[in-house]
Amino acid sequence: MTASLGNRRERIDALAARAGQVPDDGGGVSLTRSAFRRLRRDPVAILGAVIVVLFLLVAVFAPWLAPRDPLEQALLSEVRQGFIPGAREGFPLGVDQLGRDELSRLIYGSRQSLMIGVISTVLGAAAGMALGVLAGAFGGWVDTVVMRFVDIILSIPGLLMAISISVLLGQNQYALMIAIAVTQVPVFARLLRGSMLAQRDSDYAVAAKALGVKPSRIVLGHVLPNSLSPVIVQATLSLATAIIEAAALSYLGLGDPNIGRPEWGAMLSNAQAVLSFRPQLAIYPALCIIVVALGFTLLGESLREALDPKFRR
């Protein structure tokens, strides 16, 4: 693992540069296929994939899996100051402070939490990639301007950036997604730029140029697809960060105010008030966040190793 160059920028650039290296013992197998073959043998990757797929399935099939309506205040009459009913028949994890079935809320919550993670990462990756392609394809002053802009975004610590944006856009789930997306932009921009720069002088790009292929086709048809693997790795890792960051923003009161949509971050922060007598209400959503984040991280890290030509055997 040479991800140890330390400096964040340099690390991203190094990762990008490595995507351009030609593997020494290709053996006629494509990089993607050999990566996939190694992934299937890697227990860490399998564990990560299983976690991710499991949660995705739960999110998709939430209405069928949840035993109850997540909004129904079934046991509200039994909730008192300092007491919230625990697990019992029909309520396997008990109820929350408003008498709603905790398990059903967790199951439905996976939809909202995963959606925030996925959409904000897709947005951030798309914007970052657009900037990265611009910088990597044109080079010169375009590169300088784009990268200075990225440096400016990078100069505000992530959470502070997200806070400023959600304060600006008001409190709704879209503001939350955009806020998290913006914090992801710099990484993707730098990554794709570096990786495209590494590809630009590769033999096939030069060959395509010599054959008279239009520059736009070289960039979009040849260089870009070959520069994508570090982006995919980063996107997987960013999903974990996005979900955790959404929880943090929720905690600071900048989350989605719509109580009709249960969400793990909001559940976790709402539970702080009852932590002293019913900590489970905080622990369950926290566990969900931790396990999902861990799943994406494991998957991302093993993807990184699988796609790295250095690790190719």
Place this chain on the structure above:
Amino acid sequence: MLRFIVRRLVQLVPILLGLSVLLFAWLRALPGGPAQAALGERATPEDIARYNEVFGLDQPVLVQYGKFVGRALQLDFGTSSRTGRAVTTEFLERFPGTVELTIFAMVFAIGVGIPLGYLAARKHGSWIDSTSVIGSLLGVAIPVFFLAYLLRLAFAVELGWLPGSGRQDVRIDATHISNFYVLDGLLTREWDAAWDALQHLVLPGIALGTIPLAIIVRITRASVLEVVNEDYVRTANAKGLAAKTVRQRHIIRNALLPVSTTIGLQTGLLLSGAVLTETVFAFGGVGSALADAIANRDYALLQGFILILAIVYVVANLLVDISYGLLDPRVRVR
């Protein structure tokens, strides 16, 4: 070396300019504009008109921006709409607490992280190795504020071993000269005041230090694993140097290079984490002030604090770059 430093300083200029434009635009894009932001939500239209006149908000945007930069250069970031005090005063009062907390968190992360990462690498594949790898993955996956809550619940509320809120026991009559409470205690020889302030740092410091700890363990481990296989280590071993000498001169020294930059670059993470940790522990530093400002829509304070913190972050990164240039001559050339 001097040229390297100057070049880095020059590179700072566009970033700082961009930052100021961003935050200037931010305050103007807010619902209600800067007048509402400064006067609060209960301001009447007359108040707002008067404010706009006094602060020249009816003038062209470029003139306004010029004045904004001018004021910022004089460290004038307006007044907090909640407390009515100057944002700079608020910041200076609260920043020492955050610095103390950050230092504690970093000492914890480095003190535990480097030995653990080294051990994991040297016992590659053992249970120590796998435990620290899993631990470092977990450390990044736990929401900081949740960890802070757990620590507070366990060690402050249930066991009562350590204080769970604030920076110092209110019953202690301590003299504050620098607002660094631990330092104050030491300078004035009020030993129990210093000891008490230090105890208040432990739980939030550990919570804040977890993410850096996880990252430091991983980087140290990866970097030691890489260095151990280098030719010069094999040479050193082959020529019969004592294991201790190889370890100290060849392995640790080279392995710590990437670790040292990572350590410096954690400042951003720490500033972000401080907002969450300080809120949980009602610590009263910059972080809890930011959280309060969000809750109270105190935009002037938010803008000022974010701008100052971003500058702190940029300067910290610059210092890291320079120190890296000192440590590793190869960096200077690029």
